[in-house]
Amino acid sequence: MRKLGILGVLLALGLGGSMSVAQKAKTVMPTVASASVPFYPRLAPSARIQGDVVLRVSTDGQRVSAVEVESGPSMLAQAAKDNVKTWQFEPHTPTSFEVTFHYKLLLPKCDSECNCDSEEKESVLLQLPTNVDVSAKIPAICDPTVKVESKR
Numbered sequence: 001m002r003k004l005g006i007l008g009v010l011l012a013l014g015l016g017g018s019m020s021v022a023q024k025a026k027t028v029m030p031t032v033a034s035a036s037v038p039f040y041p042r043l044a045p046s047a048r049i050q051g052d053v054v055l056r057v058s059t060d061g062q063r064v065s066a067v068e069v070e071s072g073p074s075m076l077a078q079a080a081k082d083n084v085k086t087w088q089f090e091p092h093t094p095t096s097f098e099v100t101f102h103y104k105l106l107l108p109k110c111d112s113e114c115n116c117d118s119e120e121k122e123s124v125l126l127q128l129p130t131n132v133d134v135s136a137k138i139p140a141i142c143d144p145t146v147k148v149e150s151k152r
Contacts, residue, residue, distance in 0.1 A: 029097060030059055032128040036086035038101065040122075040136035041079045045105055048138065049073050053080040053101040057129070061094045063087075076103045080132070087129070101132045108140040116140030 044050070053072030058065050067084050069077045080101040106118035118137050125133040 029129055030089040030092040030095060032087050033090050034086075034088045035126070035128065036083060037124055038083040038126075038132055038134050039079065039124075040103060040134050041075050044073075044075050044079075044103070045136045045138050047075070048105065049075055050103050050105045051076065053077045053103065055080055055084055055099050055101070056096060057084055057087075057099055058096040059089060059092070059094055062089055062091055065094070070098070072101070073103075076101065083132075089129075097129060099130055099132065101134065104133070104135040106135055106137045108138060110140055110142045114140075114142035116142055 041049075051073050053076050054070040055077075056068040056070055058067075064085055064087055067081050069081060072080070080099075083101075084099065106120050106122065108116040108118050110116040120135065122137055123133070123135050125131075127133075
């Protein structure tokens with residue numbers, strides 16, 4: 001007796017063709033026509049809050065109809081939720097999908113004169129509708145009375 005692999009079983013059950021159509025339907029995402037630029041909440045860098053926020057977004061075919069926070073720090077989640085509510089889409093079949101906001105803090109480096117900056121620049125990268133990257137500098141605290149010695 002010949003053993004059928006998983007693909008053979010799916011084809012034997014008649015699921016081969018319909019599965020690929022179902023998979024394609026799942027990957028069709030609505031196109032964002034307009035959106036406000038997301039921001040890092042003003043107090044979050046001082047509080048050293050960073051991390052990922054995952055939202056479940058539902059649309060009515062042109063606008064966001066509902067947003068649920070699935071995970072993430074509450075201060076960042078509220079900013080992400082507020083941003084998503086500004087999104088407008090090209091007309092599409094109403095759908096739901098997840099979007100992840102990645103909030104990252106940039107560490108400053110200070111010289112002996114308390115001139116502080118990070119090597120990376122603050123940025124926003126939009127890969128809509130599924131990923132948003134937002135970075136911000138951590139406010140630097142430097143005491144000019146303390147001598148900073150360089151390691152050589």
